[in-house]
Amino acid sequence: MINERFECEILRASRIRLFQLMETSNYEILFKIPAGFNNNIIWQIGHCITSQQRHMYMRSGLPMYISNEFMESFKIGSSPASWKITPDVNEVKHLLIDTVNRLELDLEAGLFVNYTPFELPIGFQVRNHVQALQAANYHEAEHSGVIFTYLKLLFNN
Template sequence: MINERFECEILRASRTRLLQLMETSNYETLFKIPEGFNNNIIWQIGHCITSQQRHMYMRSGLPMYISKEFMESFKIGSSPGSWKITPDVNEVKHLLIDTVNHLESDLESKLFVNYEPFELPIGFQVKNHAQALQAANYHEAEHSGKIFTYLKLLLKE
């Protein structure tokens, strides 16, 4: 049995670190695509938020705390080249923490009852919301690594 509270603490710590990065980086750094890549820092962060919402809420048959437009901008297969509008940095900052607050409250309220299982690209099947939370933390760790690599590359330029 996983400790959902601990998993939320990990998620909050990861998101707080990303928020600090956003607050100490300029607009150009957040939106510039490093050479050899197809996404930027803001896409990586928005993608983490979108994936967590889709895997926790959408697959549980619950409304997400992100707009359809936000989801379209950051879902798998999207990129800054496909954006119809430039994402609002303040919205991304807000959602980084706000979605964790909602998640903690919704877990406490036992809101997650149903779940539509799915398979991760790495070959594991996610069968319930608790596993989706663990998978979200793994996924965010992967993307955080990319984000800090991007930052290092962009600061060298």
């Protein structure tokens, strides 16, 4: 049996690490796009938040804790080139932690009852909110790897 609390602890640990990275990085680094790439660190982080909200909440028929504007800025296929406004770093930092807090409360309240399954790009079908949480942790690990690669590239230039 999958332990939802443990999955949330993994998500929180990942988010705290990203929050700390944001706290210790300057604005320029967060928004700079490394050569050969089309996104930056802030997009990677906002994308993690957006994907988790879409996969957990939207697919469960529940309202997300992000705005439509935030979702549009960070959904798959978007990039800084498509931004209508520059994202607010403080909003991204707030949502990193707040969305985990709310997720824990919503899981405890049993809000996740219905779910519309979907297939991940890696060919795996997500059938319920617990699998969506597991997939979010995998997804965030992938993007965290990209973020730390960006940091190496940006600091070596």
